[in-house]
Amino acid sequence: MVNRARSLAADQDRHFDERAATWADRYRSHPSFRARLAVVGNAVDDELAGRPDARVLDYGGGPGLFAELAAQRATEVVCIDRSPSMIEWGQQHRSELGSLLAEAGFARAPGDVRRQVGDEQSLPARGSFDVILAIAVLEYVGDPVGVIGALATALRPGGTLLATVPNPRSPVRWAQRIAGPVAAVTTGRPGRIADQSFATIRPHGDRVPWSRAASAAGLDVVATTPVPLGDRGSRTWLHPNTLISLRASGDECEGLRHG
Ligand SMILES: C[S@@+](CC[C@H](N)C(=O)[O-])C[C@H]1O[C@@H](n2cnc3c(N)ncnc32)[C@H](O)[C@@H]1O
Structure with a gap:
């Protein structure tokens, strides 16, 4: 069991290392990534608009596109990712990330982002962040x-966890469950079919037990928002992901005062 988990993690690391240099550009060229940026970006922006002096963690942040967006408003932003290639690419291409955000309508002045290679073992001490992002990582x-x-x-x-999770009921997910294993044996082929191979490196498939986890952790579900497959046409009818907004119970005013 431990060996299987290790080999899956190694497959994931290889997968994301290979894609690090092209990851951010997907938010320009792929309709599903553009749609994710629009929905998640607006949610991040709205959340931070109501939280002056916020401290933000982008967990599994990849190159840190959402970390850079958060930094346009927040006082302190940390981006943690297990892939050194993702972290390095993001650090070296900050202005490219800024241009990409501006094209998507997030054009405020850039802030600071501290990038760090790490995983769940590297999470900081109790009660450090007002907002935590976990976008496309929990799966x-x-x-x-x-x-x-x-x-x-x-x-x-009173802090907020904004995360996306796959929607197992979406027809898009049914199709990926079929295409994933096929793509895994055709690795090396360029194009979108090969990219469906991510479906084989998700330990729980499309069924992330986020609702059970949230209630065990004392997090309240504030909202669930469908994330469409694309930003126009029939793609907007399909919703392969869900954005979940979870709130840590407690004295919200005290949390905002950073007491
Ligand atoms: C699908 S990408 C999403 C990247 C970014 N959040 C985004 O939305 O563009 C998933 C990222 O999670 C990272 N990752 C996977 N498992 C992780 C873990 N246990 N701890 C930290 N990062 C992890 C991968 O290295 C990868 O960069």
Whole structure:
């Protein structure tokens, strides 16, 4: 069991290392990534508009596109990712990330982002962050209940965890469950079919037990928002992901005062 988890993590690391240099550009060239940026970006922006002096963690942040967006408003932003290639690419291409955000309508002045290679073991001490982002990462962790618990611990009282999870009921997900294994044996081929191979490196498939994890961690569900497959046409009818907004219970005013 431990060996299987290790080999899956190694497959994931290879997968994301290979894609690090092209990851951010997907937010320009792929309709599903553009749609994710629009929905998640607006949610991040709205959340931070109501939280002056916020401290933000982008967990599994890849090159840190959402970390850079958060930094346009927040006082302190940390981006943690297990892939050194993702972290390095993001650090070396900050202005490219800024241009990409501006093209998507997020054009405020850039802030600071501290990038760090790490995983759930590197999460900081109790109650450090007002907002935590976990975008497209929970489906890759071996113990999502433990990770959501650790993220809840890192939130201040009244803090918000914004995360996306796959929607297992979406027809898009049914199709990927079929295409994934086929793509895995055709690796090396360029194009979108080969990219469906991510479906084989998710420990829980499309079923991330986020609701059970949230209630175990004492997080309240504030909202669930469908994330469409694309930003126009028939793609807007399909919703392969859900954005979830979870709130740490506690004295919200005290959390915002950073007391
Ligand atoms: C699908 S990418 C999403 C990147 C970014 N959040 C975004 O939305 O563009 C998933 C990222 O999670 C990272 N990752 C996977 N497992 C992780 C873990 N246990 N701890 C930290 N990062 C992890 C991968 O290295 C990868 O960069």
